[in-house]
Amino acid sequence: MDLLYARAQMGLSLAFHIVFAAAGIALPLLMVLSDLKARRTGDADYAVLSRKLAKGTAILFAVGAVSGTVLSFExxxxxxAFMGTYGEVIGLPFALEGTAFFTEAVFLGIYLYGRERIPAGLHLFSGVMVALSGAASAFFVTLVNVFMNDPSGFTLTAGGPVNVDPVAAMFSPGWRHQTAHTLLACYQASAFAMAGIHAFVLLRHPGAAFHRKALSIALPLACLSALLQPLVGHQSAEHVARAQPLKLAAAEGLFQTQRGAGLSIGGLPDMETGTMRYALEIPKGLSLMAFMDPNAEVKGLDAFPRDEWPPVPKVHVAFQVMVGTGGAMALLAVVTLFLRWRRKAWxxxxxxxxxxxxxxxxxVVAMEAGWLVTEWGRQPWIIRGVMRTGEAVTPVPNLAVPFWTFTLVYLFLGAMVVFLMVRQVAGTLPGHEPPAGEVAHEH
Incomplete structure (x- = not known):
């Protein structure tokens, strides 16, 4: 039971933190794009948007810093056992992530409070550094997760890891696909959320010029990330098929090793009968997707010991949610870009x-589902093939107490963030525009 609570607490903390981490990566980029548009056009609305995004970044950065610090302690x-035994192997990206975090904090302070106090070019440079530092922070953290799924950079002995190469461990196989997949997910989640908020306002107030301009900032990033993500995701899936075939079998609900394996759409794995129920199957689709060969052999769950199987139904459902939501966003991006091309305007x-x-x-749904596929699909290992999750957990009892305590803290923080962000958006609604003096000051 304590192992369950430990996993639940870590999962809750990560699920909460990943939303704010994603916003901390993408909002600074949107902030800089708004700033550039304001400087190029002289339009005060873009300057107001840049300032609003900067304030939103600060709010989300603060909550992300708190939840990230909690994760470090957890x-x-x-x-x-994980940190004590393998900390020396994978400690380098943790240290680099800390450097990126502090760099982001410093330049965010300069951007927030230096707008009228430093040269315009230096102020814009500070915003660019916030965006780059946020992306670097996510990059280094993702490298840790890549290592946990595909460990390298050491030799395993009965006494622990030897011949440690921290750089090789940091850049474990598949790091390019996984880091690109993660960064795109952050940009996509934030840009779609921003576009959805301003679309909501425009449906209620069609003449709101500020929100039309804000939408024009969010849509390019949303469309670009939505179209690139399936391509990068496919490359990542090809790597998983070769390096982590058990995870692929669980994600697809493939119980039997076979050539010309079909691709299941939807459905629920039946663990008793070893079959997929209610699924639509594309013949030879999985072999083609994974190996670019319709007759390639794909390993099923039967190729692996039963005690190493991840929770197959959970992994499969999460994978279907990720792919389904990603497909819906890509379709909307195609339609939007087609209309943009036809009408010469968004x-x-x-x-x-x-x-x-x-x-x-x-x-956000796709990002959380993708993270669940990665984490559930690795179980029962904390480092795949090296250390089981049960071997790494603390022996300290009564882990239910910190779990429920942190659950209440996260609920409180989440409610406060929603309240503050709603106030930020409400200040731009028709009838709530900033005073004329503030608009002039934005110029």
Missing amino acids: LGLLWP PEDRRVLWGWLLCGPLG
């Missing part, structure tokens, strides 16, 4: 706005 307190009709409103939360 790694050592909940999983002492579409503003109600049907398109409703599409962006409905798809606004899907980026």
